[in-house]
Amino acid sequence: DSDDDQDPHSQTRSLSADNVSDPRSSKTRGADTSGESTELPFVIDAPMDIAEFAALINGRSAAETKTAIDRIISCNNAKLSPQNASKMERFGVILVQYARQIADAEPLLVEDFVVLSNAIRRIAQDHGLAIAKAFRVEVQRIQAKHKRELQG
Numbered sequence: 001d002s003d004d005d006q007d008p009h010s011q012t013r014s015l016s017a018d019n020v021s022d023p024r025s026s027k028t029r030g031a032d033t034s035g036e037s038t039e040l041p042f043v044i045d046a047p048m049d050i051a052e053f054a055a056l057i058n059g060r061s062a063a064e065t066k067t068a069i070d071r072i073i074s075c076n077n078a079k080l081s082p083q084n085a086s087k088m089e090r091f092g093v094i095l096v097q098y099a100r101q102i103a104d105a106e107p108l109l110v111e112d113f114v115v116l117s118n119a120i121r122r123i124a125q126d127h128g129l130a131i132a133k134a135f136r137v138e139v140q141r142i143q144a145k146h147k148r149e150l151q152g
Helices: 002-006 008-016 050-057 062-075 084-104 110-151
Strands: none
Touching: 050 062, 050 084, 062 084, 062 110, 084 110
16 A cells, blocks of 8 residues: 555546545445455446546556456447447546546646547547547537636
């Protein structure tokens, strides 16, 4: 655990969980949150929202985040079940939202941003419309924020 304190990702990653007061207390579907283990579960359900995703990856390195995302994509592949298509669309939107939060972090978490960008690109191959709509929403949020800042 003392190594986690020195990891710059663990110090700034908690900023990204806007909706999560204490990410470790949130229940993450598919993850064992009852013990002290910080191991990622092998099978990870697609998160329902950004808070659930943040709870899963909070305090983890970019490599661990990539592993979590890869497992989510593999375990929820639309080829495994038709119901997974909507899960992957939702997960893609969550990744776009989270990427915006990472982009706003100081210092910029470049490794995390690269991991998220690559995952978004992978999901967009099958769910391009959902990803495009999510990007449009995030760009509109950024524009509104800058407009408020200029007026304020």
